[in-house]
Amino acid sequence: MKDLRKFAFIFIHCACLVAVWGQEKEDYSDEVARISEKYRDIQEGSQRVVVFTGSSSIRLWKGLEDSFPSYHIVNTGFGGSESADLLRYVEPLVLAFRPEKVFIYEGDNDLSRRKSPGKVLKTTREILQRIWGQFPDTEVVLIAAKPSPDRWNLRRKFRRFNRKLERYAGKSDRVQFANVWDVMLRGDQVDQSLFIEDGLHMNEKGYALWYEVLSNYLKGHL
Numbered sequence: 001m002k003d004l005r006k007f008a009f010i011f012i013h014c015a016c017l018v019a020v021w022g023q024e025k026e027d028y029s030d031e032v033a034r035i036s037e038k039y040r041d042i043q044e045g046s047q048r049v050v051v052f053t054g055s056s057s058i059r060l061w062k063g064l065e066d067s068f069p070s071y072h073i074v075n076t077g078f079g080g081s082e083s084a085d086l087l088r089y090v091e092p093l094v095l096a097f098r099p100e101k102v103f104i105y106e107g108d109n110d111l112s113r114r115k116s117p118g119k120v121l122k123t124t125r126e127i128l129q130r131i132w133g134q135f136p137d138t139e140v141v142l143i144a145a146k147p148s149p150d151r152w153n154l155r156r157k158f159r160r161f162n163r164k165l166e167r168y169a170g171k172s173d174r175v176q177f178a179n180v181w182d183v184m185l186r187g188d189q190v191d192q193s194l195f196i197e198d199g200l201h202m203n204e205k206g207y208a209l210w211y212e213v214l215s216n217y218l219k220g221h222l
Helices: 002-026 029-038 040-044 083-088 108-112 117-134 149-169 204-217
Strands: 049-054 072-075 101-105 139-143 175-178
Touching: 029 040, 083 117, 101 117, 101 204, 108 117, 108 149, 117 139, 117 149, 139 149, 139 204, 149 175, 175 204
Parallel strands: 049 072, 049 101, 101 139, 139 175
Antiparallel strands: none
């Protein structure tokens, strides 16, 4: 009986920790509010906007707006977000800008937290349906989950996810798939020179590669 009570206590304690952790990791309301305030004038204006959104690989892209000076670029990347977080905050981070085009980078964190490629794709499709529900002509670019030294052990899972994204994009004229995976490899390994010390986030060299890839999806736009 003692062992049973001990097991029950441990189980409840762990469940509570998981629940609390889950709530904390999804609470980006303050950050989202700051982003909205930063771009208040654009939200209230009539510019034709291109939104870059998603997790920290977008958030940490310094000078993103200046990288594409011919366009009205908005960077609404936030936290270490997952696809479900973007779905939750799609109104203030995407829809509020009435975007002509949206670049989305999500899935990296989802996959590292044991979500399946299929589950992430399902949430991604829900995000796109929310966008098209208000703006049916908006084009979307789905950025491939990048390889990184920190998550190289998950490379097969990441590749499966990227294949799903690519196949999905191939079925719609409104969706494109941006393959940043291949250019970040050196041979059959990830190019470690593209990353800062944590082995997860990119340095200037890494973002320069992203610019080369993603600029192809803006040519002739707007």
